[in-house]
Amino acid sequence: MEQLPELVRDIMAAMRREHPGLEFLTDENGRPRVALAIRVALGHFVRQLTEDSETPPELHEFFMEFGRNQARSGRNLNVLQSIFRLSVRLAWRSLADIGQSVGIPPPAMYELAESVLEYLDELVSHSVRGYAEVAVDQAGERIQRQRALIDLLLTEHRSDPSAAMAAQAAAVDWPLPGRVAAALLLRPARESVPPVLSGGVLIDAGGEQARLVVPDPDGPGAFERLARATGGWSGAVGPAVPLTQAAVSLHWAAAAVGMMKAGLLPNGRLLRCSDHAEALVLMPACELIDDLGRRRLAQLSDLSAVPAGRLAETLLAWLETQGSAPAVADRLGVHPQTVRNRMRQIRDLWGEELDDPERRFELELVLRVRRMRAELGEAKAD
Incomplete structure (x- = not known):
């Protein structure tokens, strides 16, 4: 296919134009490896039209590595898919021009179009798989860092933990709020998927009880949004406290959850401790109050x-x-x-x-x- 080098140049130019910040790995001669991969991929596709041959394994590996690099560079999956859509559009336009110039009948062109899409879908799937590999690893690392931050926030400290909290928060790009509330959620079932939370709420759902740190809990509608997001889960949100005293808020959330388990507070929804302060203060002292009641x-x-x-x-x-x-x-x-x-x-x-x-x-x-x-x-x- 004589037009192949020109087509590769057009695709590379279009990729740079559409995605100016896109970085390409180069080979030992300084040439973009993606250009070689596109050329090999298109050349193999053309050969497949006339002979039965399998896609070279190294081509699969290259496209997987391309996906991995996009994930490592912090680009989302939409950018990766946009790159491939652009490549498909240009490749098909070139093939359609060739088909028209040599008089390929429309039914054959339709079959050719299907073949192009199937072939490129196969390559795209390898890039998406590579992207997913890195994304999962990065998500796991972020979860670990976020869990470490939650541990630090919800632990009682004898000395000022502000510097350590700032460092841990920066590791997960979490802006430090002035006040927070701790919350505990009871998992409805072993297979329950953790709720998706917004507004900078931190969650550690690794155990039977999910731990949450809610920034600026007194903000307008903050509790209502959290209650909607945690629908189907029972739990309690502790009082709002300064950031360094989050362990105090956790204490009251844990007390409320304990009373929910014992049937002393309503179950099946998210409670706000401040709405049940009387029960939280008085119910744990039942034995003392019963003794007082017998006398009074x-x-x-x-x-x-x-x-x-x-x-x-x-x-x-x-x-x-x-x-x-x-x-x-x-x-x-x-x-x-x-x-x-x-x-x-x-x-x-x-x-x-x-x-x-x-x-x-x-x-x-x-x-x-x-x-x-x-x-x-x-x-x-x-």
């Missing part, structure tokens, strides 16, 4: 369950509102006179204790925990 609510022990429950409910409403009978009645959905009657009973049972701020605090603490447990039981029943 001993006055109800001689009553049956229903009247005792009504008095406890009324007492809590009064403690929370410090309001009048109509205000308490509105909260409980009863008549104000009913509240007055109950409050007389409560005053008879507790007497001057109701005037002691410390006793009122302890009563409210005990009754709030009881209410949380009752609400949780109703949620489980539903």
Whole structure:
């Protein structure tokens, strides 16, 4: 094929024009190796039209190496595919001109076009495979670096870790935020694919619980976006803290996840610890609060369950509102006179204790925990 050298020059010129930053490896004589590969590939294709021959293995290896170099250079797969589309277009245009000049009938030209595409698809597949090899290696390295950064962020430090954090963050191109929140996700199933997260959220999904570091968690819509992205996963986001105190946020996220596992907090979605602060603070101290409750609510022990429950409910409403009978009645959905009657009973049972701020605090603490447990039981029943 006499036109082959000219066609190779045209393809190389077009590649440089369309991709001016593209670098080509050269041989010992300084000639672009890709030009030789294109010439060999096109020459072999032309021979295949007249004789049965297999593609040389070295051609496969070259195109794989071409793909590897594109990945190492930081170009995405779209650039690689664009290069091949350009080469196919120019090669086919040249072959079509030749076919027309020698009078090849249209049906034969259609078959030729199919052969061109099949042949080049084979070569492209080798470049894509080479690209993928490097991309996987690079992704693995990035995951390791990102995991090291997460480890550093979520570890308690006795000295200032700012310099080490800056170095680790730079290794994964992660801009250091002023505040972060740590989160833990419970894997729904062993085969579950980790969620795809945006906004600079770091994730380590290597274990049963995925660890997350969320930058600027108080930003507008940040929690809502994270909740949507983690749909199908249960978990908790700790409070927002300065970057160097991310371990504190992790502590609360872990506490919330532990309570979710124990059935003490809702499961099946992403929770924000700050929305469940009361439960996180009070529930872990259940034994202490139960002991306190036995002493502070001993006055109800001689009553049956229903009247005792009504008095406890009324007492809590009064403690929370410090309001009048109509205000308490509105909260409980009863008549104000009913509240007055109950409050007389409560005053008879507790007497001057109701005037002691410390006793009122302890009563409210005990009754709030009881209410949380009752609400949780109703949620489980539903």
